[in-house]
Amino acid sequence: MPPTIPDIVISRLPVYLRALERLSQEGEEVTSSHELGKRLGISSAQIRKDLSHFGGFGKQGTGYKIAFLKDQLRQVLKVERDWQVALVGAGDLGSAVARYRGFAERGFHIAYVFDSAPEKIGKKIGSFAILPTDDIRKTIHENGIKIAMIAVPAENAQHVADELIEAGVRAILNYAPINLNVPENVRVQYIDPVIHLQRMTYYLI
Amino acid sequence: MPPTIPDIVISRLPVYLRALERLSQEGEEVTSSHELGKRLGISSAQIRKDLSHFGGFGKQGTGYKIAFLKDQLRQVLKVERDWQVALVGAGDLGSAVARYRGFAERGFHIAYVFDSAPEKIGKKIGSFAILPTDDIRKTIHENGIKIAMIAVPAENAQHVADELIEAGVRAILNYAPINLNVPENVRVQYIDPVIHLQRMTYYLI
DNA sequence: TATTAGATGTGTCATCTTTCACAAACCACA
DNA sequence: TGTGGTTTGTGAAAGATGACACATCTAATA
Numbered sequence: 001m002p003p004t005i006p007d008i009v010i011s012r013l014p015v016y017l018r019a020l021e022r023l024s025q026e027g028e029e030v031t032s033s034h035e036l037g038k039r040l041g042i043s044s045a046q047i048r049k050d051l052s053h054f055g056g057f058g059k060q061g062t063g064y065k066i067a068f069l070k071d072q073l074r075q076v077l078k079v080e081r082d083w084q085v086a087l088v089g090a091g092d093l094g095s096a097v098a099r100y101r102g103f104a105e106r107g108f109h110i111a112y113v114f115d116s117a118p119e120k121i122g123k124k125i126g127s128f129a130i131l132p133t134d135d136i137r138k139t140i141h142e143n144g145i146k147i148a149m150i151a152v153p154a155e156n157a158q159h160v161a162d163e164l165i166e167a168g169v170r171a172i173l174n175y176a177p178i179n180l181n182v183p184e185n186v187r188v189q190y191i192d193p194v195i196h197l198q199r200m201t202y203y204l205i
Numbered sequence: 206m207p208p209t210i211p212d213i214v215i216s217r218l219p220v221y222l223r224a225l226e227r228l229s230q231e232g233e234e235v236t237s238s239h240e241l242g243k244r245l246g247i248s249s250a251q252i253r254k255d256l257s258h259f260g261g262f263g264k265q266g267t268g269y270k271i272a273f274l275k276d277q278l279r280q281v282l283k284v285e286r287d288w289q290v291a292l293v294g295a296g297d298l299g300s301a302v303a304r305y306r307g308f309a310e311r312g313f314h315i316a317y318v319f320d321s322a323p324e325k326i327g328k329k330i331g332s333f334a335i336l337p338t339d340d341i342r343k344t345i346h347e348n349g350i351k352i353a354m355i356a357v358p359a360e361n362a363q364h365v366a367d368e369l370i371e372a373g374v375r376a377i378l379n380y381a382p383i384n385l386n387v388p389e390n391v392r393v394q395y396i397d398p399v400i401h402l403q404r405m406t407y408y409l410i
Numbered sequence: 411t412a413t414t415a416g417a418t419g420t421g422t423c424a425t426c427t428t429t430c431a432c433a434a435a436c437c438a439c440a
Numbered sequence: 441t442g443t444g445g446t447t448t449g450t451g452a453a454a455g456a457t458g459a460c461a462c463a464t465c466t467a468a469t470a
Contacts, residue, residue: 061464
């Protein structure tokens with residue numbers, strides 16, 4: 001039975017991973033908690049402690065081999081594999097999400113795109129034909145999709161989420177500006193750029 | 206000298222505000238910490254404690270008047286006013302950001318769009334002519350812009366950030382998948398959808 | 411081989427954050 | 441006017457998180 005890792009630790013690992021990938025690209029092969037911390041604005045002790053939850057990845061006196069640490073973090077996060085993702089909503093926002101190349105480049109493949117507007121059904125976004133939202137349950141369930149992104153108006157987001165969860169989705173990235181109520185075995189992450197801006201204005205002037 | 210409010214409290218206020226706006230739209234005029242908490246998946250005690258940092262907004266036995274609480278939160282967050290925002294990067298991502306209507310609807314007006322590609326200069330995105338990045342300093346400084354969004358490739362993000370900060374920007378919403386090093390009087394928020402997805406895969410299966 | 415200059419992993423402590431629980435206030439209604 | 445059912449605001453307790461500091465190990469070099 002592995003000990004429970006705090007959520008907040010897990011939430012930092014992808015940031016570490018991204019920094020390590022960057023270091024790789026820059027040609028580095030070894031790094032240290034100090035170097036990483038400096039890049040990320042995090043204390044070196046915190047990085048060491050976070051990593052130590054999963055075993056000793058580094059070597060005293062030397063630091064961390066970047067390639068090895070990357071691999072380990074990928075496995076911890078389960079992103080050493082590819083994931084199929086469903087996208088609901090093919091409006092302005094949904095279309096932009098569907099076209100964003102960064103997902104596939106980093107292992108998240110948009111496999112299905114759904115929309116409720118009859119005139120959009122069958123049209124294509126990139127290489128994907130838009131499917132009717134009525135197909136969500138069947139498609140998601142039959143294909144074992146576990147991850148979905150919601151890019152529909154706030155009014156419809158909860159209903160869409162309910163359907164996705166019913167069909168087996170366990171992780172939702174929600175672009176709609178509304179909080180979702182989900183069972184505790186389902187994870188939700190939110191992206192609302194305005195909220196991010198509003199978190200900063202407090203500190204201005 | 207107002208007491209220092211923890212960052213984590215400030216970061217939740219926009220979420221409260223968004224929920225209140227939703228309640229308004231639904232025709233509600235009064236709410237309680239319990240109702241809000243249930244919607245947001247937060248304990249009622251936490252909501253009360255967060256709000257209490259700024260004075261007593263509610264009434265015992267009754268709850269909170271939504272209109273009043275919204276106003277108060279807007280003032281605390283300094284979003285009772287409109288803000289002018291600069292956007293750097295007019296590629297796929299930057300264009301999508303520029304076209305997103307949610308910003309202006311909620312008080313953040315994209316006032317300038319910059320890009321470094323000579324062939325894009327002068328072209329328009331929506332109603333904005335794309336300006337050359339060489340103009341960043343002058344334009345930002347002369348117009349007193351304090352908020353910027355970065356939607357350029359990771360390689361250029363730090364450089365762009367440095368220029369923005371030099372010109373007077375104090376809050377940056379960074380869409381580039383890289384951490385920025387900034388002075389401590391500058392705030393940064395990050396949006397990297399892949400990072401959000403990677404924060405959830407750990408918990409799958 | 412001995413020494414020095416790092417760097418990790420971790421027990422301990424300090425701080426930050428959340429929850430608890432209750433007095434005080436409020437409304438509605440008899 | 442008095443009573444009962446709510447709800448806030450808040451000290452105090454509990455819990456979670458982060459920083460510290462050091463023993464231990466490594467590599468490099470003399």
